[in-house]
Amino acid sequence: MAIVQAPQYWKTNIIIMGLIAVLTACGGGGGGNDDGTPPSVSDTTPDSFTFTAVTNADVDAVVESNSITVDGINAAATISITGGEYKVASGDYSTSNSTVTDGQSVTVRLTTAENGNQTSEATLTIGGVSSTFIVTTRPDDTTPDTFSFPAVTGVAVETQTTSEAITISGVNTAAAISITGGEYSIADGAYTSANGTVTNDQTVSVRLTSSIDTNTETQAVLTVGELSAHFSVTTAPDTTPADFSSELLPITNAQLGAILTSNVITVSDIDVAVSISIAGGEYAIDGGDFTAVASTVTEGQTVVLRATASSNLNTQQTAVLNIGGVEGSFEITTLADTTAPVAEFMFPPPVSMTEGDTLRVRGKVQDDYSSVVSATISVNGIEQTLAIIQNEDGTVSWDVTVGLVEGENTLVVSAIDGEGNDSFEGEGVAQVKVHRDSTLNGFPDSEPPLLAPTAMVYDESNDRLLVTGDESISIISSIDVQTGERSLFLDLTQMLGAIQDLLINEDNDKLFIMDQASIVALDLASSDVVEDNWDESYLGSPFTFLLDDIDGEKLIVPNTNNRNVLAVQLDLSIPTVLSDNNDTNLGVGLEIIRGIALDRTYGRYLLASPTNQVVYAVDRVNGDRSIFSGMGAGSGDEFSPAATGYLRRIIVDEKRQRAIVVEDVTGKIFAVRLSDASRSVISSSEIDENNPMSRIYGMAVKDFDSYIFVGDPDTASIFAVDIETGHRVYFSKN
Numbered sequence: 001m002a003i004v005q006a007p008q009y010w011k012t013n014i015i016i017m018g019l020i021a022v023l024t025a026c027g028g029g030g031g032g033n034d035d036g037t038p039p040s041v042s043d044t045t046p047d048s049f050t051f052t053a054v055t056n057a058d059v060d061a062v063v064e065s066n067s068i069t070v071d072g073i074n075a076a077a078t079i080s081i082t083g084g085e086y087k088v089a090s091g092d093y094s095t096s097n098s099t100v101t102d103g104q105s106v107t108v109r110l111t112t113a114e115n116g117n118q119t120s121e122a123t124l125t126i127g128g129v130s131s132t133f134i135v136t137t138r139p140d141d142t143t144p145d146t147f148s149f150p151a152v153t154g155v156a157v158e159t160q161t162t163s164e165a166i167t168i169s170g171v172n173t174a175a176a177i178s179i180t181g182g183e184y185s186i187a188d189g190a191y192t193s194a195n196g197t198v199t200n201d202q203t204v205s206v207r208l209t210s211s212i213d214t215n216t217e218t219q220a221v222l223t224v225g226e227l228s229a230h231f232s233v234t235t236a237p238d239t240t241p242a243d244f245s246s247e248l249l250p251i252t253n254a255q256l257g258a259i260l261t262s263n264v265i266t267v268s269d270i271d272v273a274v275s276i277s278i279a280g281g282e283y284a285i286d287g288g289d290f291t292a293v294a295s296t297v298t299e300g301q302t303v304v305l306r307a308t309a310s311s312n313l314n315t316q317q318t319a320v321l322n323i324g325g326v327e328g329s330f331e332i333t334t335l336a337d338t339t340a341p342v343a344e345f346m347f348p349p350p351v352s353m354t355e356g357d358t359l360r361v362r363g364k365v366q367d368d369y370s371s372v373v374s375a376t377i378s379v380n381g382i383e384q385t386l387a388i389i390q391n392e393d394g395t396v397s398w399d400v401t402v403g404l405v406e407g408e409n410t411l412v413v414s415a416i417d418g419e420g421n422d423s424f425e426g427e428g429v430a431q432v433k434v435h436r437d438s439t440l441n442g443f444p445d446s447e448p449p450l451l452a453p454t455a456m457v458y459d460e461s462n463d464r465l466l467v468t469g470d471e472s473i474s475i476i477s478s479i480d481v482q483t484g485e486r487s488l489f490l491d492l493t494q495m496l497g498a499i500q501d502l503l504i505n506e507d508n509d510k511l512f513i514m515d516q517a518s519i520v521a522l523d524l525a526s527s528d529v530v531e532d533n534w535d536e537s538y539l540g541s542p543f544t545f546l547l548d549d550i551d552g553e554k555l556i557v558p559n560t561n562n563r564n565v566l567a568v569q570l571d572l573s574i575p576t577v578l579s580d581n582n583d584t585n586l587g588v589g590l591e592i593i594r595g596i597a598l599d600r601t602y603g604r605y606l607l608a609s610p611t612n613q614v615v616y617a618v619d620r621v622n623g624d625r626s627i628f629s630g631m632g633a634g635s636g637d638e639f640s641p642a643a644t645g646y647l648r649r650i651i652v653d654e655k656r657q658r659a660i661v662v663e664d665v666t667g668k669i670f671a672v673r674l675s676d677a678s679r680s681v682i683s684s685s686e687i688d689e690n691n692p693m694s695r696i697y698g699m700a701v702k703d704f705d706s707y708i709f710v711g712d713p714d715t716a717s718i719f720a721v722d723i724e725t726g727h728r729v730y731f732s733k734n
Contacts (some may be wrong), residue, residue, distance in 0.1 A: 040074070044127040046102075047072035047369070051124070057112045058137065059172055065108040067132040070126060073102045077127030084110035084122025084133065094608035108133045116173055117153065118142035119570070138172060142225040144200075145170035149222075149231040155210045156236065162207040163231045166334075168224060171200045175225040182208035182220025182231065198224060204229040214270035216236035223608035229502055237271035242475040244449035245328035253335040253572040254309040256369065262305040262330045266325060273298045274324030281307035281319025281330065297323060305330040313337045313369050313419070339417040341367035343375065343430035345413065346706040347722040351484040352729035353435040353443040354404070356690035360727045362399040363413055363430060364391070370417035372396045378412040380405060384415070399725070404436045433527070434729065443733040444484040450734040453718055454710030459524065461509065465700060465709055465731075467718065468499040474515065476502070476503040479732050481702065486732060490527055496520065501544045505553065505570070512555065516541040519555065519572055527588065533572035540564070544649075546596045546605070548620065556605055556620075565590070565605070567616055579623030589615055595699075597659060601674055604628075606659055610646040613639040615661060629659075636675030640666050649699035651708070653723070660723070662710055667693035669710070669721060683726030691718060691728045 013335040049068040057063050070077070076099040079086065085093040086108050088100055093109060100106060110122040110133065117139045123132045149163040149709050168175070174197035177184065184190040184206050186198055198204060208220040208231065215237035217229050234571035237390035247265045254260060276283065278295040284290045284304045285297055297303065305321040307330060314336040318329050338696065343564055345363040365388070375386040379402045388396040413430045423429045435443060458481075459466055466477040466489060474496045478489040492499070497515040504511055509524045510531075519539065520687045521531035533539070539725050540559030545568075556578065563581035574613030582591050598620075607616040608629060614630030627633045639645060639661075646664035652674070653660055659672040660682075669683040685692050698711035707720045709731060714733030721727070 009701045031136065039239055044073050044075050044077035046070050046127050046129050047129050048079060049106075049126070049127055051108060051131050053136070053271050053440040055133040056138035057135050059112055059116055059118075060400035061112045062109055063112055063135045064430045065088050065122075066582045067105045068105050068131070070102055070106060073127055079106070079123060079124070079126050079637050081108065081124050083120070084108050084124075086122075086124055086516050086590055110135060112137045113610045141170065141172045142175035143170065145228055146227065146229075147224070147299050147647050148229050149206060151232040151234070153234045154176045154236040155233050157210060157214060158212050159210045159235075160207055161210055161233045163205050165203045166229075168198050168200055168202050168204060171198075171225060172234040176223075177204070178223050179206065179725060180221045181218070182222075184222055185470040189347070194733075206456045210235050215695060229260050229696075238272055238400050239272060239274045239324045240489060241267050241274065241323050241326050242269040243326055243328075243479050244321075244323070245326075245682070248305065248328045248330045250331040250333065251309075252333045254332050256309060256313070256333075256334055257311050258309045260307060260332055262307075262319075262396075264302050264304050265328070266299050267297050267299060267303060270299050270324060275322070276303070276324075277322045278305070279320045279322075280317065281305055281321075283321060284719060287354060305560075307332055310334050331568060335369070337369040337417065337421060339367075340367060340421040340423045340425060340428040340435065341365050341370075341372050341415040341417045343413040343415050343423055344429040345411070345432045346726070347720070347727065348432055348434060348729045349720045350431075350482045350733055351433050351435075351510070352720060353437055353440075353733065354691055355436070355438050355440055356404070357436065358401050358403050359434060359690075359729070360399070360401045360688075360722070360725055361411065361432075362397065362722070362725065364395045364397045365413075366395045367415075367417045367421075370419045370421070372415050372417050375413060375415040379400065379403065380409055404434060406436050406438070407631075409436060440730070442732065443730055446734070447484055448477065448488055450486060450716050450717050450718070450732055451475065452697075454697040454713055455501045455614075456700040456709060456711055456718070457497060457504050457511075458702045458709070459504055459511075460506060460702075461524070464534060465718070466502055466504075467698065467711065468502060474499050476513075476585075483730055492520075495529075501543065503547055505546065505547055507548075507549070508571075512545070512547070514542060514557075515547055516543075516560075519557075519568065521570070530568070533568070537722055538575055539566070543592070543594050544596050546598055547599055548605075550600065550603075550620070550640065552666035556596060556598075558590070558596055558607060560592055563590040563592075565607075566621065577623075578620075579625060580619050583623075586623050588616070588627055590618075591650075594646075594648045595661070597650045598653045599652050599659070600654060601657065606650055606652065608650040609646040610648065612665070613642050613645055613647055614649045615650065615659070615677075631678060634672065634679055636679040637670065637681045638679070639663065639670070640668070647709075648697060651701055653704045655704050660701075660708065662696040664693070664696050667712075669696070669726065673719070682723070683721050683728065685725040688728055691719065691730060693717075693728065 019185050027624050039703045050263050051065040054322050059261045079100045080097040087093045116137050119136045121132050147166040177198045178195045183193045192365040193367045211218045211234050217234040244265045273296040282290040282292045309332045318334045321328050327401045344363045359452050381503050386398040417424050453467045456467040463481050467477045469475050474492040478487050478492040501514045511522045513520045519533045540561035542557045545557045557566040564577050565579040566575040567578045568575040582657050591609045595608035597606045605618045615628045617626050617628035645666050650661045657674045661670045671682045672679050693712045695714045696710045700709045718732040719728045720731040
């Protein structure tokens with residue numbers, strides 16, 4: 001027979017009905033509730049619950065779980081935990097067993113492992129249902145966050161220096177710590193150089209000892225985990241150079257006001273550029289320009305000082321150099337005055353003769369270092385104190401009239417300066433010899449004869465006077481200025497006619513000689529003819545000439561025949577006309593010229609004419625002519641009329657800005673001021689009745705501070721005339 005399967009719902013209903021019947025039978029006769037309902041069943045087994053696992057937790061940290069809610073029980077259920085703590089609702093955490101009711105929340109916590117990557121578990125059991133809270137620590141991290149130590153500079157040498165503290169972060173476990181070149185301290189603990197460990201949030205500082213050298217870096221390297229940082233300490237640079245004060249050598253016996261330089265010093269023992277300054281002088285670095293302005297200097301550079309010596313004797317001038325605070329002095333001490341003053345006669349010359357029993361003499365005393373306090377003149381051993389006058393140039397002058405005895409008189413002047421130096425103890429005495437001879441015999445002797453001196457020139461390089469004789473002869477004599485001795489210099493009788501004038505070109509040591517037909521140039525040393533011009537038609541019988549060296553050298557010659565003014569090159573080639581006397585556009589016409597001089601101040605030539613007793617002016621560039629002095633031009637003492645006077649020679653005294661003009665026949669000597677042509681007589685028989693002059697032909701000057709030489713052909717004499725007082729003595733006489 002076939003078995004028919006009952007439907008599923010029938011099976012279910014049968015099971016339910018069976019269960020009811022069993023339950024009813026178990027209740028017995030008194031098992032129901034009062035209300036007739038069946039009694040409840042106690043349920044302490046909750047629904048299952050789960051704690052979410054935690055990973056990457058901090059080591060040795062308390063970690064709480066998520067909260068779970070107890071569900072599925074109708075009676076208090078037991079609760080217990082292993083490996084952690086729990087709390088019910090907001091209660092305290094506990095490890096003790098207890099009970100929990102339906103709907104209450106429960107939270108678990110535990111302490112993580114002390115190492116990384118370790119798992120900790122806490123198992124909570126409620127009514128026999130358990131769940132485990134699993135916490136895994138994060139992996140070990142011993143590499144901290146980046147850290148650094150600020151560098152320290154400017155530290156003294158061999159000084160213990162501590163860094164700023166840094167805080168370790170970024171590690172989750174103890175990290176290895178080590179150091180090279182120094183020591184470290186953790187959390188203000190003792191400093192050590194031994195290896196150790198450090199944990200997160202701990203502070204670390206480093207210290208080291210600075211270098212024994214200046215401007216030098218020292219480092220300590222701290223390593224935490226795999227990360228390192230440097231602590232750098234640099235000593236301060238040396239800005240104090242080696243002491244150089246002993247290297248600057250002093251200078252003694254320096255000339256007054258001299259500008260002097262020191263020896264060279266070399267800057268050393270500094271690490272960086274340092275300041276340099278000076279007081280009382282200047283300095284130069286590495287051969288550069290001298291300066292007094294403060295600057296800087298570096299290692300190895302050289303320095304030279306410069307300072308000016310005092311203007312006072314035996315006085316120290318100090319220049320103080322400061323390099324980086326170190327000072328050195330360059331001392332210059334001027335010489336002590338041990339030099340006696342030097343006396344000098346300005347008039348008369350070293351040897352002379354006079355007919356008078358008195359003579360006005362003058363001179364000066366010079367002392368380069370001290371002031372002159374007294375001066376004395378001795379005449380034939382008899383002394384008298386001189387009245388001295390201080391001059392603007394630092395010299396002192398004196399002027400005195402002394403008595404003379406017949407025959408030779410020796411005049412000696414000496415002086416004493418403020419330091420007590422006496423001319424008599426050195427070479428500072430001045431001496432002249434004056435021969436008094438009322439009979440006016442030949443002087444200094446009679447040989448060789450001096451023939452009517454008409455032209456003369458002073459030869460500075462040989463300190464002699466070259467003099468030509470009578471206008472009808474061609475002989476040149478030499479007279480030693482120091483002794484007055486005469487000698488024959490040249491006899492040009494076979495070469496030239498009567499010599500009219502002489503001049504010397506000091507630049508090439510040539511003597512130019514003029515007669516009325518030619519000009520000849522001779523070498524002064526050998527007397528050989530080096531240039532000549534023999535064509536009278538060019539020169540026109542001149543009486544005088546001059547050397548113009550302002551802008552190229554040339555001779556200026558007044559032509560006597562046509563009154564033109566000529567320019568002749570030094571090779572004595574054909575002359576050119578500078579001022580044509582026939583050209584009335586150039587100004588006044590010229591007459592015969594006997595003397596000519598160069599006025600550098602006003603750029604002109606001054607020409608003395610005896611014809612009308614005037615001094616002309618001719619412009620040296622364009623040849624314009626005018627009357628400079630005489631015939632109403634200029635004021636003061638008049639030139640003598642043409643009938644009684646005869647202007648011959650003229651020279652220019654540039655120092656006093658005047659022209660000196662001699663007048664023949666009267667024997668007068670005039671000074672004519674260059675600025676306004678005013679005239680004054682500076683020597684005549686009225687000024688000095690001794691040693692009278694009747695004629696004056698030639699004139700020469702040695703020194704415009706002293707005297708001029710003039711020649712008198714009538715007495716065959718050469719006089720020395722004081723250019724200031726006008727007094728006269730014989731310098732050489734036939």
